[in-house]
Amino acid sequence: MSQNSTADRRPSSDADVCVVGSGVAGALVAYTLSSRGHDVVILEAGQRFDPGNRLEQMEQSLRPHGSLLDIWNMGGPRDQYVTSGGAYYPLNQTRVKAVGGTTLHWLGITPRLHQKDFEMNTRYGLAADWPIDYEDLRPYYAAAEQEMGVAGTQDNPFEPPRETDYPMDAFPASYSDTLFADACDELEITMHSTPQARNSEAYDGRSQCVGFSTCIPVCPSGAKYSADVHVRKAEAEGARVIDRAPVQRIEHDSTGETVDAAVYATPSGDTYRQDADAFVLACGAVETPRLLLLSESPQYPDGLANSSGAVGRYFMDQPIVSVTGELEQPTNQEPIGYHTRESHQFYDHDDPQPGSVKLVFENVNPESVVRPMLSGGDMTSRENVFDFAMGDSWGDEVLDKIESNYPNNRVRLLANPELLPRRENRVTLDESKTDDFGNPVPDVSWNIGSHARETMEFIREVQYDIFDELGATIVSETDLADPPPASHKMGTTRMGTNPEKSVVTPQLRTHDLDNLYIASSSVFVTGGAMNPTLTIAALALKAGEHIDNAL
Numbered sequence: 389m390s391q392n393s394t395a396d397r398r399p400s401s402d403a404d405v406c407v408v409g410s411g412v413a414g415a416l417v418a419y420t421l422s423s424r425g426h427d428v429v430i431l432e433a434g435q436r437f438d439p440g441n442r443l444e445q446m447e448q449s450l451r452p453h454g455s456l457l458d459i460w461n462m463g464g465p466r467d468q469y470v471t472s473g474g475a476y477y478p479l480n481q482t483r484v485k486a487v488g489g490t491t492l493h494w495l496g497i498t499p500r501l502h503q504k505d506f507e508m509n510t511r512y513g514l515a516a517d518w519p520i521d522y523e524d525l526r527p528y529y530a531a532a533e534q535e536m537g538v539a540g541t542q543d544n545p546f547e548p549p550r551e552t553d554y555p556m557d558a559f560p561a562s563y564s565d566t567l568f569a570d571a572c573d574e575l576e577i578t579m580h581s582t583p584q585a586r587n588s589e590a591y592d593g594r595s596q597c598v599g600f601s602t603c604i605p606v607c608p609s610g611a612k613y614s615a616d617v618h619v620r621k622a623e624a625e626g627a628r629v630i631d632r633a634p635v636q637r638i639e640h641d642s643t644g645e646t647v648d649a650a651v652y653a654t655p656s657g658d659t660y661r662q663d664a665d666a667f668v669l670a671c672g673a674v675e676t677p678r679l680l681l682l683s684e685s686p687q688y689p690d691g692l693a694n695s696s697g698a699v700g701r702y703f704m705d706q707p708i709v710s711v712t713g714e715l716e717q718p719t720n721q722e723p724i725g726y727h728t729r730e731s732h733q734f735y736d737h738d739d740p741q742p743g744s745v746k747l748v749f750e751n752v753n754p755e756s757v758v759r760p761m762l763s764g765g766d767m768t769s770r771e772n773v774f775d776f777a778m779g780d781s782w783g784d785e786v787l788d789k790i791e792s793n794y795p796n797n798r799v800r801l802l803a804n805p806e807l808l809p810r811r812e813n814r815v816t817l818d819e820s821k822t823d824d825f826g827n828p829v830p831d832v833s834w835n836i837g838s839h840a841r842e843t844m845e846f847i848r849e850v851q852y853d854i855f856d857e858l859g860a861t862i863v864s865e866t867d868l869a870d871p872p873p874a875s876h877k878m879g880t881t882r883m884g885t886n887p888e889k890s891v892v893t894p895q896l897r898t899h900d901l902d903n904l905y906i907a908s909s910s911v912f913v914t915g916g917a918m919n920p921t922l923t924i925a926a927l928a929l930k931a932g933e934h935i936d937n938a939l
């Protein structure tokens with residue numbers, strides 16, 4: 389399928405299933421259904437990037453003045469948004485719109501949720517329970533780990549029960565993780581491996597990780613899983629992908645019980661209707677509710693599948709708590725965040741407060757001298773390079789200069805605390821601003837409640853204790869009053885059995901429309917403190933099965 393504007397983007401005739409969005413959720417649903425013999429068409433708003441160009445994209449990402457957004461062509465008129473909550477939400481940094489979606493850009497950490505995440509109300513009187521539990525998802529988790537290719541080992545005493553080994557061995561602990569180990573022993577904090585969708589050995593036709601450490605925003609070797617892998621697998625099973633085809637609205641029939649068509653635009657200015665027997669929205673936790681709200685009709689003036697009024701509500705992410713410290717010894721960090729050890733010791737709490745939190749031992753370092761040199765003006769001669777690195781200095785002075793500007797002695801601790809679903813945290817349409825097709829843009833309104841704040845303060849103290857034990861001097865820390873989000877968007881079309889309070893059933897079908905399904909973290913009822921994507925993948929495999937049975 390082509391990236392150009394003249395490709396055939398006319399609709400498929402006789403499609404069984406139309407999947408909107410080709411991130412990991414859409415790709416896995418499409419693969420499941422096409423491999424079971426169904427005719428599948430995927431409509432994707434973004435372009436297809438050639439995997440053969442990833443080395444150049446990596447090179448571009450290393451240049452200090454190259455914007456990370458540019459690498460995946462994010463942030464133009466197509467991606468306008470506003471953010472109106474108490475906490476700023478930098479939406480375009482948290483997503484990619486392209487064939488493969490945000491996994492083109494992600495880090496690849498893949499833990500499962502714990503049992504308690506599905507039972508927050510029963511256990512703690514907080515938030516709401518999911519209508520399914522860990523045991524319901526357990527086989528799908530195992531299948532998702534196989535599909536994506538997860539490296540891990542069963543050394544985590546806090547992990548929920550699992551029946552199978554990980555498909556690949558875990559990565560060994562990084563050098564800086566070994567520095568943390570003594571301090572954690574002393575404080576009785578258990579470190580264990582981090583499951584991640586990155587090949588520790590050749591897997592599924594993709595290479596072993598070769599340690600470039602540019603996983604965010606691009607893996608040049610293909611060792612990091614990205615969903616374009618399953619888009620290609622779906623295509624090999626007969627699925628068709630139409631790229632640069634943003635769906636403008638979903639239309640229902642005269643009964644209002646069935647979806648008829650996905651109406652999409654193309655670069656040539658045409659608008660088409662894609663018919664199918666079943667439709668799956670897999671546009672992520674912001675664009676999925678946005679599309680439903682854009683699809684209002686006389687019968688559904690508040691938006692499609694929104695008889696509960698819950699579409700767009702209960703938006704969640706995890707606020708990042710991180711502290712960077714300096715040691716009096718080399719830490720030999722990777723240049724870009726890539727971690728091998730975590731602690732889930734603070735996850736299964738007995739009391740409602742503080743909530744769950746995941747602690748991460750990170751590889752970070754300040755910039756290497758290479759980065760400013762790459763942007764340092766005229767580097768066309770040996771003299772210019774020396775002049776940049778050394779200036780007027782000579783001998784030991786040069787070494788001192790490089791060591792003080794680019795110290796190799798930093799470590800960082802990071803944590804994701806859970807944030808409870810709050811009805812007022814939501815995605816709405818901002819009618820005052822429009823995208824390139826004249827559609828109102830999404831407004832992400834996000835506030836951090838007292839539960840998350842208390843959890844953030846708790847884990848910050850744990851981080852201080854570790855740095856104390858390590859003898860590290862703190863050089864920077866995230867502001868607890870204004871933390872950045874972890875880019876884990878969730879919760880805006882929640883799952884439930886009560887149609888008055890939720891948008892989709894436990895089978896991921898919308899309560900209101902018989903043939904409209906949602907595959908996304910938007911269906912999460914609570915978000916826990918784990919990275920969401922393995923759960924998104926497990927739910928997508930589950931949705932694929934339900935749709936297969938219904939067709």
Ligand SMILES: Cc1cc2nc3c(=O)[nH]c(=O)nc-3n(C[C@H](O)[C@H](O)[C@H](O)COP(=O)(O)OP(=O)(O)OC[C@H]3O[C@@H](n4cnc5c(N)ncnc54)[C@H](O)[C@@H]3O)c2cc1C
Binds near residue numbers: 409636907
């Ligand atoms: C920097 C970064 C690091 C991350 N690291 C991790 C991590 O380590 N572990 C983890 O679990 N998660 C991580 N995440 C989050 C993870 O990437 C997402 O949870 C996951 O990729 C979401 O998958 P998805 O398929 O639901 O949505 P997406 O990947 O966002 O896919 C949605 C797709 O739908 C398309 N689309 C949207 N609207 C329309 C429309 N109207 N018509 C047609 N197509 C449309 C989009 O173009 C996009 O391709 C990270 C995210 C970021 C940004």
Ligand code: SF4
Binds near residue numbers: 604609
């Ligand atoms: S460290 Fe491994 S996964 Fe990350 S970019 Fe390099 S090769 Fe890819």
